[in-house]
Amino acid sequence: MKVTSTNIAKPTTILFRGKKVTTGIYKTPTNQPIYLGKSDVKDDEVTDRKYHGGEFKACYLFSENHYNYWKNLYPDLDWNWGMFGENLTVNGLDETKLMIGDIYKIGSALVQVTQPREPCFKLGVKFGSQKVVKQFVNHGFPGTYVRVLEEGFVKTGDAASLIEPAKNSLTTYQFYNLLFSKDKNQEHLALAIENEALPLGKRNKLRAFIK
Numbered sequence: 001m002k003v004t005s006t007n008i009a010k011p012t013t014i015l016f017r018g019k020k021v022t023t024g025i026y027k028t029p030t031n032q033p034i035y036l037g038k039s040d041v042k043d044d045e046v047t048d049r050k051y052h053g054g055e056f057k058a059c060y061l062f063s064e065n066h067y068n069y070w071k072n073l074y075p076d077l078d079w080n081w082g083m084f085g086e087n088l089t090v091n092g093l094d095e096t097k098l099m100i101g102d103i104y105k106i107g108s109a110l111v112q113v114t115q116p117r118e119p120c121f122k123l124g125v126k127f128g129s130q131k132v133v134k135q136f137v138n139h140g141f142p143g144t145y146v147r148v149l150e151e152g153f154v155k156t157g158d159a160a161s162l163i164e165p166a167k168n169s170l171t172t173y174q175f176y177n178l179l180f181s182k183d184k185n186q187e188h189l190a191l192a193i194e195n196e197a198l199p200l201g202k203r204n205k206l207r208a209f210i211k
Helices: 064-073 121-127 131-139 172-180 188-192 200-207
Strands: 004-009 012-016 019-023 026-032 034-036 059-063 088-091 104-105 108-118 142-150 152-154 160-164
Touching: 004 034, 012 121, 059 064, 064 088, 064 131, 108 152, 108 172, 160 188, 172 188, 188 200
Parallel strands: 059 088
Antiparallel strands: 004 026, 004 088, 012 019, 034 152, 059 142, 104 108, 104 160, 108 142
């Protein structure tokens, strides 16, 4: 995997159902390295701390390889890297191979794969249609948030090298399906609940589906 683009945002105010909302989803490429901190990316806008930022969502990665799929669906948008609100656009990121808990070295930072991105209305506003939220879920390739184990700089062209594979885990793709499926895979549930790379609150919610 290799970093295609580093992206950050300034606060942007959008209108949703008659209410003004400030968001950091409007990220654009930067020609400077970005600094991955323990709770967020330095100088990046993180407005809603309830759902963004923090230990398990310090930085968001999305695959360059999925861009063409979305460009075909929404050809009239002004396309650029960072379109999905990701801090790092990564070539070769494959959710069917990326394991929850994998530890990677990217630039001078050490990160751990945590949870996939669950889309909200802000993505719909950016894409000009709330249909994209359901489409994003159904597509099943959501990118991933990471926990920053060692802070550091990441720049375009940096490789993402697997340092420590996760044990007794499941892929990001499997976990995403688990989150949204009605009939939840019990084996995957067991793996997720015991996986400390996932936030405790999310693991506790999943316990309710154990049969």
